Amino acid sequence: MVARNVAIDAVTAAQPPTAGAVAGAEPNGGRSWAWMRSVRAMGGSQVLRIDVTVARSQRRNPRPIDDDPSCAAPGYGSGGVDMSGRRAASLRTHAHAHGAAVSFMPESGQRFEHALEDDRRSAEHGFTLVEVMVSLMIFGMIAAAGAAILSFSVTAQRTTGARLDDIGALTRTLSIMSADLGQASLRAARDESGAPIPAFVGDSGSGSGDAPILRLVRGGWTNIDGAARSNAQKVAYRLSDGVVQRIAYPMVDGAGPLPPAALMAGVTRIGLRYRLAGAWSDRWDGLQGVPLPEALELTLQRTDGTLFRQMFLVGSGYAPPPREVVNETP
Template sequence: MQRGFTLIEILIAMAIFTLIGLASTGLLTTVIDSNDISEDRFAKLQLLQRAMITIERDLQQAVPRAIRYNGEKQDMVMAGGKLNGSDDDGIGFVRGGWHNPQLMLPRSTLQYVAYRLNENRLERLYSNYVDNVIGYEPKVRVLLEDIESLNIEFLAKSSNESLDEDEDLSWNESYKGTALPRAVAIEFVSKDFGKIRREFTLTTGGAS
């Protein structure tokens, strides 16, 4: 005589399978959420790496070339610290090495660039020409978002005079000089990665 399952046994089996299904769903949801978080963090890490490469390239190709400001010639080749247009520190200078194959484009290989903090965004400002006409607005590229602060320091003499090997140098919070400083340190606080500091040597092209 064959004996079937009782109603209680069926209900118990259904409850067990329901618990297994709920646990599996919860585990799958956790895995998917973790994967989304990992992908989002990896994407932000890639943005951070590209931003640092851009900053490093610009600073290591800095050249001692002054620009015209509002049509007037000046002697400063680099200015940095608390600058107008930035919510925190900023820096502006001319870089070389801007690729122009066989000089086919109507511009030089020099480019004026600047960095600033604007509404928690680290921005790179640039223009096609070193000396622009009065009223020209530079182009803006957002490198990073959710940046809480930006601090830029300069390894140079406080007097900003020409540098000799035997002179004592120190980190200064601002710089306006007719010669490039020995090094530039850029430090910012990211909401995602915390405090990040990079120091770039301008004279030897190294970075640490």
């Protein structure tokens, strides 16, 4: 998204970019992105190659755990356990033979000898109350940990699914707008009452409402059923109740709109700007001397305050050349 914005900004500038490297930063999608643009001539001086690289700004490398002094136990470098201050517990061993003895020699050099005794329990002994309570406590801790892990897994899966759906909706919206704007045509249209409408009409955006904020005529409408219509289609965009909607018309002239298609929800504001000859305008009504702008800038603000900025080329991305006036007088 950032790389495309930088490239379109260079292509639609009033003057061609100069050769060399230029760096900058752009906030987009709630993050800061560092970009670098390099321009060099290809073959002749009329063709320029523009390369754009983008990386996240202020990336922090996590410190390895082994380097964290808080993870090191006293008496060791890292990850060790100091047993010098603990007393060794007595070693109890079940054996079938009576009177046998075993020695335990810790690293401190002390020696403990414990006589083995027959610790086999008879049927009358059973378990003590303390042992039963300890067993129940351990079982409860294991059950609570399992329930917590299961709940965390379900919540993480639900959150991940919602996030992926939101990213997919944003990608589809930008792809559909890119296709519509890239195939914008110069063909004017008429509304339901027969009044003429310019080929491309756009406002500065709005918070919410039923009025379209962008209306254009695009080409390349596929005709799979072979209906008696052209490949041109009139489309419009609007923001209604926090949902970005795309409205299509079955005919370019005089027809009413089809039911709107919801593209993305959770949008509080849409901002639009239009570029021609390097200058930006907040509105476009076809009275700027050419029917189409060179580029369009879209700004989306989500309900959580995140801003997304995307630039699109309109039509071919270039203004049509001026007509040559031919003097027919002899």
